[in-house]
Amino acid sequence: MNLQKYILRRTIEIIVTLFIIISLLFILFRLAPGDPTSMIIDPEMTPEDIEHFRDAFGLNDSLWVQYVKYIFNIFRGEFGNSFHYDEPVIGIIWDKLLNTILLFTTATLLAAFAGITWGKYIAWKRGTWLEATITFTGLLLHTIFLPWFALLAIWIFGFKLNWFPLNGMMTPEVWLNPDTGIFRKVLDIIHHMMLPLFVLFTVDFARSMLVMKSSMLDTLREDYIVTAKAKGLKDRIIRNKHAARNAMLPVVTSVSLSIAFSINGSAITETVFSWPGLGRELVFAVSNNDYPLAQASFLLISALVLVANLISDILYAYLDPRIKY
C-alpha cells in the first residue's frame, strides 16, 4: 500500500522534473545567439514546409504562445524535421531509443549482479592474495578512461583477434537476405552487441564490486552478524541471508547515483562502436548542427534517465523496509 503511494509520488516528481527540463530547453534554444528560427527551420526546406513549421512552432507569435505550442508539440510527438535526414525526427529517434535501452539496461543489470556477487566473495576472502589482486584490478577498471577502453577493445578483440565486428548493430548481408530466420538475426545483434556491452559492463561492474566489498566489510562488523553466529547458523547463510542482503543496499544506491555517469558512458560507447542509439544520434546531430534532432535526442535521453532513476529508487524502497514513504 505504502509502496504504491511512494511510486505515485515519485512518478509525479519525475513528470514535473521532465517538464522543467523541457522548459529549460525551450529557454535555451530561444535565447541562443542567432536567429531562433534557424534552430527549427532548415533553409533548404521547401517554402510550404517552412510555412508549416513556422506555424506549428509559433515562430510568428509571441514567446508565450510559442511556449505553449512547443509543449503541445512535444506531447504530439512533433519535433520538426531533421535537417540531415529530411524526415520527421520522431520516426528517427524512436528506434534509437529501443537500441539504447537494450544496450544500457543489459549492461547495467549484468554489472550490478556481477558486482554484488563478486564484491560479496572478495569481502569474505579479505586479506588473501586473491582479494588484493581482484581489488587492484577493480581499481584499474574503475578508473580507466572509457572512450580509450572502447578503442582498445575494438583494436584487440575486433581488429587483431577478429572475434567481433568493429561497429554497428547488424550485418547487412544477414538482414537483407530474405531467407535468414529470426534466430539468426537475433544472434547477429548479440554478436554486434558483445563488445560495446563488454566495455560498458566492465567499468560499471568494477564500481559495483568495489562498493559491495566495502559495504560487506562494514556489514560484517554489525551486531546482528554476531547474533547470527551465536544462533549457530552456517557461514554461507550468514554471508548471504544476513550480510549480503544488507550490504547490497548501498550498491543499489550507487547504481542510482551513477545513472547519469553511465548514460554518458553509454553515449560515448555508442559513438565509438557506431551502435545506433540515442547517444550517438545526439553527438551526430550536434556535430551537424541538426537542431531539431539534437533537441529531441537530448529530451528523450533525459526522460530515459529519469525513468531509470525512478525504477532504481522504487527498487531500493522495496529492498529496504526501513524507508519511510
Place this chain on the structure above:
Amino acid sequence: MHPEETKKKTLKEHLKYRYHSRKKKLLFTLKGFHANWLIFKKNKMGLFGLGLLICFGLMALASFILPLIDPMYHPMTGVDPMIFSSKGPSLTHWLGTDSLGRDILSQLLVGARVAFMIGVSAAFMTVTIGTTVGLLAGYFGKTVDFLLMRFADIILVLPDLLVIIILAAVIGGGKLSIWNIVIVISLLGWAGTARVVRSQTLSLKQRPYVDAAKISGSSEFGIIHRHIVPNIIPLSLLYMTFRVTSAILVEAALSFLGFGDTSTVSWGMMLQWCWKTGHMFKAPYWLLPPGISISLITLSFYLIGRAMEEIVNPRLRER
C-alpha cells in the same frame, strides 16, 4: 592616564593580541595538517596516488621546457623538417610523431598541464558554488532550502557530458573554447557538493554553540563565518579532489567526441586526432600514452580522495 594615551595603548595591545592569536591559529592549523599527514601517510594506496600526481605535475612543468630546446617540439606548431607523417618512437621523438609530424611526447606533457589547469580551476569554481549553495540552503532552511535543493536535484539527475554537448550546439555552433568548457563544467558540477555541505550545515546548526552565539547577539553572517564555515572547509577540500577528476574526464570526453577546443592540446584531443585520422590500429605509440595518462591521473585522484576520506571519517581507518 590621558584618554588619548589609553586609546593608543589599547590599540597597540589589541594589534599585538590579534597578531598572537592569529599566529596561534596558524600553528594550530599547521599542527592539524601535520597530524592529518601522519594519518594519510599510513594509507599506502594514498601515497601511491600522491606519487603519481607528483609525476604528472613534473610532466606539466616539463611541458614548458621542451619547446625551448627546439621549436620542433611545440605540440601544435612543431614541425620536424624530416618527418611529415606518423612515425614510431625514435631518438629525436621518444614517443613518435602524429600524422602531421608533431612530437607526441610534447603533446603529452602539455596535456598534463592542460589537465591540471582545467581540473583545478573547474574544481575550485565548482566547490565554491557548491559550498555556498549548500551553506545557504542548510542554514536558512525553508523556502531557500527547498528551491535550491530542487534545483540541485535536477542538475544531479542530468548527464553532464550530454548537457554540455547540447549547449555546445546552441552556444558554440558545435565547438566550445577551453574556458567555456571550464565554466560550464562548474555550473553543472556543484550539486553533489551542495548536498553534502547542506547536510553538514544542518547538523552543525543544531550544535549548542550556535544557539549560544545567537543568544549572545552574533549576526547571522558572523555565526556562519566563525562557527560553520571552519567545519565545512575539510569537507569542501575533500570534494575538490573528486571534482578535479570529474572535470578532467568531462573535458577529455568532450574533446574525444570532437566538441573540444581545437586550439588546445589535451589528452582527449590527442585521442580524437588518433582516432579520426585512422591511426587507431596503426600507431600504439599514439593511442596508448594519452589514454594511460587520463586513466592514471583518475586513479591517482581516486586513491588520494579515498585516503583523505579516512582522515575526515575516522571510522574508515584500519578496516
Place this chain on the structure above:
Amino acid sequence: MKKKILEIKNLHVQYKTSKGNVQAIKNVTFDIEKGESIGLVGESGCGKTTIAMAILGLLPSNGEVTEGQIIFNGEDLLTKTEEEMRQLRWLKISMIFQAAMNALNPVIRIEDQILEAILTHTPMSTEDAKARVKELYQMVGIDPTRAQDYPHEYSGGMKQRAIIAMALACNPDLIIADEPTTALDVLVRDQIISEVVKLQEELHMTMIYISHDISVIVETCNMIGVLYAGTLVEYAPTAELISNPLHPYTKGLLASYPSIKGEIKKLDPIPGEPPPLINPPPGCRFHPRNPGKEKICTEKEPILRLINDRHYVACHLV
C-alpha cells in the same frame, strides 16, 4: 548436590592488537549449578562480555583463550570443533543481547529470525515452529500478531522482549544475558526485569546475567561475581555479598549506589580509573586505587580463596 551446568576453570583470554597483547581475562574461575542465575558485574571494559563470547566460541579473530577450561555439561567447549560448537549454539547455550544494539537484522522480519533459530536446531516443522513463536511471544508479553513486523517497527522494550523470546526458543540449558536492560528507560527496565524474574521462576532457567548495574543484578540473581580489570575479585551468594562485602572494590561498588530509603549522603565514588589491560599493574590489579593497600598488594597477585559458605575472595587483605 545439584548438577553443574558450567564450570569455568582458570580462564585466560587475550586480544592481539597493533599496540600489543591485551590480557582481557586473567584466571577467572567459577561454577554454575542448574537453576542458578549468577550475575557478573563490573565496570565497562572489565571483560564481562569477553567471558560470554569465550563460552560461545565467538571471540573475534584477534582474540584467543590462552589457558583454562570451559566445561559445559561435563565437556570442555574449548576442545570442540567449530561444527560441534555450531550445533551447540542456541540449542544448549543462547544469548540475550542488548536491544539498543543492532542485534536484530533490520531487513528480515522478526518472526523469520526466530524461526531460523528453531528450524536450524530442531526437527520441527515450519507450522509447529510458528506456533512456538506465538507461544514465546505470549510468554514475554508481546502481541503475537506483531510477529511479522520488522525490527524498526518495535519500541525499545518490545525489541528487548523479542530478543528474550528468541533466546528461549530452543529451550537452552544456559542463557547468557548481556546488559539486557541498559539503554532502556527506567519504567521499561523495571518491566523487563520483572519479566525476567518471572520467567526464571516459571522455567527454572540457568542464567549468567552480565551488567555494570549492580542494582539490577541484585534483583535477578542468586550469586554475584565481581569482575575488575579482567579478574574475578569476589564471588558470593547475593545476600551474603551485599551484607558482607570483603573485597575493597566490592565495598566501593556498593557504596557508590545511593539508597532510596536511606538518608541523603554524599556519593562515594572509587577514585581513579581501571588500568590499561595491555600493561596491567604488577600484583593485584586493583591496588593503585586502593587506599588501604599494603606492600604485598603491589607484588603478588591474590588468588581466589574460599572464605565461608560459597563466598570466595581474591584479596591479600582478607
